[in-house]
Amino acid sequence: MRTRMLALTSAACGAALLGAAAPPASATGPGAGPGQEPGTAEVGAAGTDATEATAAELLAEVRGCARISKGAYRTDSGSPKATVPVCDTADAVFWKADMDIDCDGRRTRACNRKTDPYFLPETAFQSSRGEPLDSAVLPHVVVPGPGKVWDYRKSGLTGGSVVAVVYRDRVRYGVIGDTGPTGIIGEASYAMAKALGIDPDPSTGGAESGVTYIAFKNSRISPIESHARARSRGGALAREFVGR
Numbered sequence: 001m002r003t004r005m006l007a008l009t010s011a012a013c014g015a016a017l018l019g020a021a022a023p024p025a026s027a028t029g030p031g032a033g034p035g036q037e038p039g040t041a042e043v044g045a046a047g048t049d050a051t052e053a054t055a056a057e058l059l060a061e062v063r064g065c066a067r068i069s070k071g072a073y074r075t076d077s078g079s080p081k082a083t084v085p086v087c088d089t090a091d092a093v094f095w096k097a098d099m100d101i102d103c104d105g106r107r108t109r110a111c112n113r114k115t116d117p118y119f120l121p122e123t124a125f126q127s128s129r130g131e132p133l134d135s136a137v138l139p140h141v142v143v144p145g146p147g148k149v150w151d152y153r154k155s156g157l158t159g160g161s162v163v164a165v166v167y168r169d170r171v172r173y174g175v176i177g178d179t180g181p182t183g184i185i186g187e188a189s190y191a192m193a194k195a196l197g198i199d200p201d202p203s204t205g206g207a208e209s210g211v212t213y214i215a216f217k218n219s220r221i222s223p224i225e226s227h228a229r230a231r232s233r234g235g236a237l238a239r240e241f242v243g244r
Contacts, residue, residue, distance in 0.1 A: 051239075052239070053164075053171065053235070053238035053239050053241065053242045054169075054171065055166045055167075055168070055169045055170060055171050058164060058166050058171060058214060058241065058242060059212060061089070061241055061242055062087065062089075062096075062212060064087075065085055065087035066087055066089070067086070067087055067088070068085075068086050068088035068150065068155065069085050069149050069150040070148060070149055070150065071085075071148075071149050072084050072085045072149070073086075073095075073097070073144060073149060073150075073183060073185035073186075074183055074184050074185075075097050075098045075185065075186045076098070076184065076186075077181070079184075082183070084096065084097045084185050084186065086149075086150050086185070089241075091216060091217055091237070091240070091241060092214050092215055092237075092241060093155045093157070093214075093215050093217070094212060094213060094214045094215065095185055095186075095213050096212050097185050097186030097211055097213070098186040098206065098207055098208050098211060099167070099186055099187065099188055099196075099206050099211045100186060101116075101187070101190055101193055101200055101201065101202040101205050101206050102135055102180075102189050102202075103116040103135050103189075103190050103202035104116075104119060104121070104122065104123055104178060105120075105121070105123040105132035105133045105134055105135045105178070106131065106132050106133065106134040106135070106136075107121065108134060108136040108137075110136040110200075111135050111136045115201075115202055116202035116203060117203065118202075119202070123135070123178045124145075124178045124179040125158075125159025125177055125178065125224060126224075127224060127225045128222070128223035128224065128225065133177045133178070133189075133224070133225065135177075135178075135190045135191060136189075136190045136191060138174070138175075138177060138191055138225055138227060139172060139173070139174035139188070139189060139191045139195050139227060139230070140163075140174045140175050140177025140178065140188065140191070140192060141163045141165065141175070141176055141177065141178075141187070141188045141189075141192065141213055141215070142176075142177070142178045142179060142188060143157065143176055143179055143180070143185075143215070144181065144182050144183070144184060145180065145181065145182045146182070147182030147183065149182065149183065152176070152215075155215075155217060156217035156218040157176060157215055157217065158176065159175070159220075159224055160175050160176065160220040160222060160224040161176045161215055161216065161217075161218075161220050162174075162175060162216045162219040162220075162221060162230055162233050162234045162237060163175060163176060163215045163216070163234070164213075164214040164216070164234055164237075164241075165188060165192060165196060165212070165214075166211070166212040167196040167197070167198060167207065167210060167211050167212075168197070168210070170196050170197060173230050173231045173234030173235065173238075174191075174192050174227070174230055175221065175230050177224065186213075188211075193205060193206065193207075198211075214238075214241070216241075219233060219237060221233055
């Protein structure tokens with residue numbers, strides 16, 4: 001739910017390692033809640049699990065774009081041009097953008113006002129206990145708030161809808177967990193970035209480009225904080241998406 005005021009720094013543009021990241025909350029440590037997992041035990045490099053859809057297979061399905069958005073989005077508030085459309089398929093919508101780091105929600109050692117100058121204590125969607133989501137633990141994606149460019153709700157999406165995120169040769173699954181400014185796209189949680197090998201630091205991390213977000217229509221899981229369910233449902237939907 002943040003408004004990104006700064007573009008990624010040049011130091012963060014090539015960041016793909018986690019050495020400089022703030023220490024994450026773990027599923028058994030501070031900030032973890034029932035049903036929330038760090039999400040690192042997923043499909044990594046292509047070929048790790050032959051039953052899973054690979055990054056290459058997913059990217060092959062999103063080479064073209066049947067635009068569903070009325071125009072395009074900027075990747076940051078300071079971006080001079082809006083260049084990112086939202087594209088439609090029969091079973092999903094997708095966009096190709098950067099990744100800014102969302103650390104909003106539950107206060108943890110990794111996500112708080114000291115680590116993130118734009119920290120907000122709420123997320124657009126809440127856990128099954130009525131609490132803000134834990135961005136340090138739960139891999140999730142931020143979608144633009146409903147606006148004139150696109151309304152995610154009209155595409156069969158809502159909080160808890162399953163999303164596959166592809167970066168280089170990695171595929172990670174999560175849910176839609178927060179909303180952002182109506183004119184900006186390309187943001188995911190600390191936990192999602194970390195799982196993808198992207199620097200998750202909310203102030204200096206992220207990826208400047210090369211991130212593909214595939215949000216599956218009518219795929220809401222419950223409870224929203226169950227990453228195990230997101231992984232399971234996401235894997236099945238991804239296999240269908242690539243024609244397995």
